[in-house]
Amino acid sequence: MFNQKIIEQASGKLTGSLTKSSSLVSIEKERDACGVGFIADVNNIANHKIVVQALEALTCMEHRGACSADRDSGDGAGITTAIPWNLFQSGLKDKGIIIQKNESIGVGMLFLPTSKLQESKKIIENVLKEENLEVVGWRLVPTVEEVLGKQAYLNKPHVEQMFCRSSNLSKNELEQQLFLVRKKIERYIGINGKEWAHEFYVCSLSCYTIVYKGMMRSAVLGQFYQDLYHSEYTSSFAIYHRRFSTNTMPKWPLAQPMRFISHNGEINTLLGNLNWMRSREPLLKSPIWKNRIDELKPITNKDNSDSANLDAAVELLIASGRSAEEALMILVPEAFQNQPEFNKNTEISDFYEYYSGLQEPWDGPALVVFTDGKVIGATLDRNGLRPARYVITKDNLVIVSSESGVVQVEPSNIKSKGRLGPGQMISVDIISHKILNNKEIKTSVAGKTPYGDLLKESRQILGHQAFFSEQQVESKKLMQLQTAFGYTNEDVELVIEHMASQGKEPTFCMGDDIPLAILSEKSHILYDYFKQRFAQVTNPAIDPLRESLVMSLTIQIGHKSNLLDDQPVLAKHIKLDSPIINEGELNAILESKLSCAHINTIFKVEKGPNDFKKQIEQLCESASQAILSGNNILILSDKNDILESEKVSIPPLLAAGAVHHHLINKGLRQDASIIIETAQCWSTHHFACLIGYGASAICPYLAFETARHWWSNPKTKMLMSKGRLPACNIQEAQANYKKAVEAGLLKILSKMGISLLSSYHGAQIFEILGLGSEVVNFAFKGTTSQIGGLSMEELGQETVNIHSKAFSQVKTKKLANYGFVQYRPGGEYHINNPEMSKALHQAVRGYNPEYYNSYQRLLQNRPPTALRDLLKLKSNKQPIAIDKVESMENILHKFCTGGMSLGALSRETHETLAIAMNRIGGKSNSGEGGEDPVRFKVLNDVNESGNSDLLPHLKGLRNGDTASSAIKQIASGRFGVTPEYLMNAKQLEIKIAQGAKPGEGGQLPGKKISPYIATLRKCKPGVPLISPPPHHDIYSIEDLSQLIFDLHQINPTAKISVKLVSEIGIGTIAAGVAKGNADIIQISGHDGGTGASPLSSIKHAGSPWELGLSEVHQLLAENQLRDRVTLRVDGGLRTGSDIVLAAIMGAEEFGFGTIAMIATGCIMARICHTNKCPVGVATQREELRARFSGVPEALVNFFLFIGNEVREILASLGYKSLDEITGQNHLLIKNTDIELAKTRGIELNSLININTHTWTKFNSVHTNGPVMDDDILAIPEINDAIKLENEVAKHFKIANTNRTVGTRLSGVIAQKYGNEGFKGLIKLNFYGSAGQSFGAFLASGVNLKLMGEANDYVGKGMNGGSIIIVPPAGTTYEDNNQVIIGNTCLYGATGGYLFAQGQAGERFAVRNSLAKSVVEGVGDHACEYMTGGTIVVLGKAGRNVGAGMTGGLAYFLDEENKFIERVNSEIVKVQRVITKAGEQQLKNLIENHSAKTGSLKAHNILENWNTYLPQFWQVVPPSEANIEETNTAYSSNTITAY
Incomplete structure (x- = not known):
């Protein structure tokens, strides 16, 4: 006080x-x-x-x-x-x-x-x-x-x-x-x-x-x-x-x-x-x-x-x-x-x-x-x-x-x-x-009110109109149009043609290693200056595939009525099922009862770019006049019969945003909807931008035309005939393209946690990188643009530059390929280029400083690529001798590798990275996917050739090496997260987001799930594994605080880190994370690598780490939270100079991903997502893994080079340690020697504003304070039971403030015995209302019984033992119809049993691996992403059962005959219990449930088995289709009649 x-x-x-x-x-x-x-x-x-x-x-x-x-x-x-x-x-x-x-x-x-x-x-x-x-x-x-x-x-x-x-x-x-x-x-x-x-x-x-x-x-x-x-x-x-x-x-x-x-x-x-x-x-x-x-x-x-x-x-x-x-x-x-x-x-x-x-x-x-x-x-x-x-x-x-x-x-007073x-x-x-x-x-x-009748009177539903069946433009003119509107060869071949063929967005790998659009010497279309925002921590992303039932792309166009009318009268309007409309649908709108104005978006260049803004203002005035004339649809169109060099199309995003805000200011925005008819829109990102800035619908006529030409190409038809491309007709090709765009839009909405397009419409959920305040205030008001950038005149000039290429004197037969995606000689600069990789390989294979100097020069002399390239160091101190600088050992301890999973990487690569980092005292990161317990051992059998029988597939080993990752990651899939795994960590990282695809989950394809990977991830070989977009126990900041509490609870000596991705507002999120008791906050830049990601996410999500790190550091320091956490940064770090700059901006630890892989042998083939890595780095194919030549020493050498460079820079600045320069951004000034091709309007104040706040460096581990498990572990009989593997039973009162009970006890057991070694039995009986995470990460040999109720996350991550929950004595309500446990129970469970005499909440058994359970009702999304185990539900189920379920079995009692409509049948099939083995499995679990809970419902079912058995459904994913419990062909006994 x-x-x-x-x-x-x-x-x-x-x-x-x-x-x-x-x-x-x-x-x-x-x-x-x-x-x-x-x-x-x-x-x-x-x-x-x-x-x-x-x-x-x-x-x-x-x-x-x-x-x-x-x-x-x-x-x-x-x-x-x-x-x-x-x-x-x-x-x-x-x-x-x-x-x-x-x-x-x-x-x-x-x-x-x-x-x-x-x-x-x-x-x-x-x-x-x-x-x-x-x-x-x-x-x-x-x-x-x-x-x-x-x-x-x-x-x-x-x-x-x-x-x-x-x-x-x-x-x-x-x-x-x-x-x-x-x-x-x-x-x-x-x-x-x-x-x-x-x-x-x-x-x-x-x-x-x-x-x-x-x-x-x-x-x-x-x-x-x-x-x-x-x-x-x-x-x-x-x-x-x-x-x-x-x-x-x-x-x-x-x-x-x-x-x-x-x-x-x-x-x-x-x-x-x-x-x-x-x-x-x-x-x-x-x-x-x-x-x-x-x-x-x-x-x-x-x-x-x-x-x-x-x-x-x-x-x-x-x-x-x-x-x-x-x-x-x-x-x-x-x-x-x-x-x-x-x-x-x-x-x-x-x-x-x-x-x-x-x-x-x-x-x-x-x-x-x-x-x-x-x-x-x-x-x-x-x-x-x-x-x-x-x-x-x-x-x-x-x-x-x-x-x-x-x-x-x-309890006796409870009615329901x-x-x-x-x-x-x-x-x-x-x-x-x-x-x-x-x-x-x-x-x-x-x-x-009879709303249905009112809808019939006022609404028209736009029916699907056929796509054009013939080309509308000749090939020669098509290429000129494409060039004028900024298309490149990559846009056509990698994006549009892929979408027209496959019906989905293209997937790519690694990260975005080209310059930001504002730094590039090449012209970029306007969309490239916008970065999509995404949900992290404070609200969850949504899975647009498995939870599509809550999502919609529906939008309504026309005049909006007065919301405050007692019985609002809807104006005439049209409902669109999708904002993506084809030419026929646009014509149908034109012919509808709504009044439409067609407004041309042409900029006449005779007065030069300085007239750009004035002409757009005239466009805005035309729009408002059209509304005042009675029109309620505005069609902004860049479509013209003749392409002229002096008539340039205003970028549709600029036109949409400018008109949108102009109409808001004029009080006319509700009177009309905006439709964009444009050639310059083909990527999902483009559509999202247009909708986000006010467009209700888009007709991408040139993208559709490009798809038609692709289909008509003889080469395409030949590939289809040979089965190398899926066969389709010309209309299906366009439908595929539209389908891919719609799926991509849903993903963009969902990564922000938004379900409805109507909510995303006009919401401006973007961050701008490279547009000045004049442009932003004119067309994108309210959107953050931290670094300034192009003026209206400069934007006009870039627009003209793109257009003028269509009238070049140099005639070509193909669109230009600027190499924005894939590296190509003469194209856009890529940091990860072959010359750089070659120099690094030569440097680290044998510790060759001469080659490292070449590598260093290549990066120092690169064109401006990242924001830090616009800065230089300035110190008022005199240089000092290098022997006055902190030791190499101290610096190396601050280095980490990124969270790259075993599954995405080969076993050889993953273990080599870990061994190297352990040698230098740094920290490797396991990524998600678990870790083989054999890696927790210290090697002592290495022979003279550097080989070990414990890890025979590795080379270059030494006695004393260990392959255990110091940082164990807890990602949304929770694969392999067991008590033993958590106890063998120095740090536990909660991966909230990934730089290359923030707000998205992931999927490890079945071809990468080898028997070894399946063992670690507790699943079946060959079965695809889905990582959900959100952690299903983190929907809010207090949920993250709870998971941090859980992890501190099981392993009180491990630091807890939270990985975030840089975006505007990350500072406020980081403040919440710090207040939630995290020990480390990691800020990842947008340019981080990935094994696989949608191309649009790699290119258009997240922001540079320089901005995120500076914001986080400064905000935490200003608000006196900086001393609570350590800050770590990653994303494109490659040199000692990068380390020093990051430290000055506030970082204390430094993560390396892509560059560490290159040092270990990666050749940047950029095919990680195909499982065909030619050097065995990112593949599970044994014949390719055999090609892996990496040794720990190479990575050690790389970090020695980096550490030495850091020491040299520190000495030149006159500082003795990285700690001395941490957060001292007065050492940074803008590098005025660099002249950018596009603008002088870049503002770096957010990076170089002097921070006067001081703080104490954080080194310790936060604690949870006094907890119930401490009292339990203080009981001598409990300690004896752990030590001597005895049996003991104890009784306790419990309240909702007692959270994560049983978890620290489980950690102690796992530390001593691993996951399965404990042979004792500890029975703990509780009375009352248990707090969150009751029985989380429960170990084998621990049985919890609760007489009362529990909150969310019961049995989260449990690995063994049992949890039994029954209503308290004295209740008179019907047990099986009452909720007894909360949401997200058994999340990521890898074993054990849960019996609950009552209903569970939403997402029961989400991502369950091996646990078995009986409950008496569940909410929506039960068994989502489940990969194993068995679930029995003796009551009603909510919607979306079995979405993303790839393994395990589930049985549902369906007394009302409503279950089928509640199942997501995308993956699973539903059948009755048709085999004796299935019947026996079901009956055994219900018998156990009855015996342990005294459930009247279970007792009644068992007493009337022949009546109830036909009312059970069995939910069967493909991986379980051929086992004796599900398939009569594999069962000796079949149920022929009930």
Whole structure:
């Protein structure tokens, strides 16, 4: 606690070290997550107990929140209740103020500026007077400041309450009037530029509710606000919220609840939502507001958080007459397209379909709790990416929370227990005393209006139109057109033709090793300056293939109507199933009932590039005039009959963005949709950019024409006839291309965690690298461009340069190949070029300094390629002798290799890398895929030839070598992650993203799954393995904190690192990671390598590590978090100079990937993804692996060269160590000797701004503090059982705050015995509600039994033992219909048993390898990505069962005959249990379940076996199709009849 005396002594001077705001952080970059919930009395009986219970629930979820740098100022905690009139009555009576029962009185809970208190109160009173409302009085809120943390205290506002009343308005009318009042107050303060505006905040202003909140920990809330523990503070409901924010400086208004909602989540589409809300404002009308609607604007505010803006949108709808439930249904819609339940309730899908034409979803993972004071409810996002458990009691309480067990309820008082599934809602109407479930709410809301009939009247669905069956352009003209619009030979052959042939995006490998577009001497099209953003940590990516049921490319075009109409009338519009339209579909739109304007996007060059901007402004004016003339479709087209040298097409992205923002500014954006008809769009990235900047549909006519010409080429037809290309006709070729683009678009959406194209539309989810502020503010306003770049004139010049190549005097028969993808002599510069590789190989094979110097010169003299090439070193110190510099050994300890998996790499390469790094004291990284335990041993049998019987396939070994990777990676697939694996690590790396394909998962093809790889990954040989795009236990920052906790729990001596990829806003994410107790943060650059990735991801995702590292270092230092973590960087590091520059920008450790592979023998053949590596580096084929010639010494030599170069540079700068220069960016200046071909507008301030903050270097390992496992391990009998392999049983009480129980015990066992060596038996019995990760990474020989319930991640990564969970004694509800465990249980489990007498949540057994389990119901996505084990479900299942399931078996009881429609049949097949072996396997598991849990359901099934057996389905992936449990041909006994 922060002592008052210290505050007085400080006299306000503490602000020197604790700044009030961060210059590096804007609200829009901030990310947060939290714990949230509500308690409500159905009968609306107010009491103090509910308030106390809410405060206790907050305290029980303290671990879901975080604190600022002082470790005491919470990120936020708060509570919303009914207004406690009894408490206020007694206080106001003393002032002579009497409040009459049912009087229309509003209460404002206000944060006021301490320095301008009277001025701010006067403004409030004046506005209230203007609105004919009487200020009844003011009340100083009693607080105890001493309990606040230091930073919270320094930023503390004055907290006061204001009471006002109306003599003529009803409560509901006054509630609406108070909304208007608040908006007027905020507008007045903002318009008049009050310097204290940021200190003024209205927590609540209402007749019904009041909000108490602040920057504090959960336990402090009730201590600070003395009202909350006052016995007269009574309420019939309470909403509570504990915040975990990536923003580290206290901002009291950002604490939650907001005025109407409490939001645990992330709005991925925020910028688009804000732009569309702004564009919607001119259309807003309502009889409630009459002519005062403008006084409510702006509705949202880009300077506010995503939660605050969502709250503002909810508030607008509620205040304008919508119910709270309807408002949330409109803004956060359910995924209704693939809901079997809606087949019988079409009114619900009609409602959602109807509003999809009026309001784009606020998309992202979210649990939203809401209230208007009359209804209290909660809703979950469409993907179900936040936990939400509920309990309904017999005494009419409803409790909803992020975790179960936070409110203590006697088991005998529980009426029912459950969870909210994806998109579901629950509400309590305390006026009518009703509890409404999801179906009841939505049927009621949707049934008020015949939305289906309205849709039929207003909507036209654009049917598919045939692709052209003949070429439209002759071949000679085609090439000229392609050249004029920037096509290269690679674009046609590697992208368009591949997509037309295969129906999918091209895959490539390694990384992007060419210069950034702004640094390149070659002309680039505009799209190349845009980088796609992606989800990491704070929200998850989505799998667009296996979870396509929640995704949609549907978009609607035409005029948008007024959202606030009681029964909005949809304007005529057209629904498109896809934004990619062919020429026939464009013609159909032109011939529709909508009015279309065709606007040519030609730039006449006679006045030169300096006229470029003016002509685009004229284009924008033409667009607005077309709308004013009555058009509601604008077709921006660069299509012309004649190609002329003096008429250049404006880049379609520039045209789209400029028109989009122009129309927003003119208030016309909702009146029309933009369609782009363009030749310059062929890659998935291009389409994403156009849609992101406002285009509703794109007709890529030249790409389709290119596909037609490819199909018509005799060479293509010959290859098809010989079977070397898939056969197709000309229309199928175009359909394939469109299919590939659509799949690529879904992947781009999904990597940001966005499900719907309508949410991505206009959301501008990009980062710009290389465009100046003039261009950005003109066409891409709101998008970050950190380094500046091209002006409008320079962009115009580059556009002209590309166009002019089509009129070159040099005649060629082929398109130019600039080598942007593949290295070619004379093409674009590639860092990883043959000359460089050759010099390096010569240098490291025998330690040849002369060749290393050649290698060094090649890289030093390269053209500007990376941002660091624009910098040079400058030191005011005198050089020192090299023997004064820190030792080579110290420097080498800071080096690591990248996370390259065994599977992508050959065994030989992987082990050679590890041995080399261990020799120098560095760290190799296992990548995902596990590691052979034989590698954990130290070699002592190496002969004179350098060979060992332990690792006979390796050369150049020495006694004392070890092949164990010091860093063990935990990736999304969790392959091979066992207790033994985790215990044999010095560091444990959580791989969030990969530089070459951030936001995406991966797939190791079956041909790379050799028997050896299959053994390590706990799967079957030859079966493809899928790594999901997200970690399914990391959907938020608090989830990452939980996984860090889990890993610290099992191996308390290992440092935990988190690997992120550089992008704008990474600093705020890193702040959250640091607060989540990570030890190391790794920042990867966009140019990192990969074994396989979509080409568009390699080229267009992520940003340079220089930007990410600088942002992370500076933000952490500024916010006093820098001393909590070590920073590591990787991505294209190749020289000692790179190391020094990275250190100056803040790095303390350094990762090497591609270059380490080259040093070990890679020749950059760039065919890693084919399994045909000619030198055995990246293949599993034995005959190719035999060619591997690498030895550890070569890599050791490379690092010796690097280390020596680092020492030489340090000496020249006058510094003794890397630590001395870490973060000292005053040593960097811009290299003015470099002249770029395109611009002088590059700005490097973010890299060279001098950082004055200091910090203490972090060296230790964070701890979890006292945990239950410590108490368990302190019991002598437990220790004896481990040591002597005895049997022991113990009993414990458990609460939700006891997390990851059994895990540290398992680590101790695995350390001593490995995965399977322990022969003892430890039985631990628990009573209560277990916290997250109960039984995670459980070891063999440990049995956990829980009488109660458990939260998310039960049995995560368990390797053995058993977990049994049964309801507590005294329950009277039906066990099998109640939720007993949470989401994502058995994730990555490699063995053991789980028996749960009740239902599980979403994603049960996701990526299960070998565990066996019986549960009595599951949510959506059960058995997703499963590769082994056996699952039995004795109850209902959610949707998408078996998606991505490549191994194992699952049995589902289907009593309602609805199971088949819930299965994702892409991979698995579903059949009845047809063999005796299958029947026996099923029966044995149910018998075990019955015996261990006492399940009545299981008992009944066994007693009536012949009745129930025919109701079971068996889910069978291809790898299990030919075994005795599934196939009669392999079984001696077949079930012929039931």
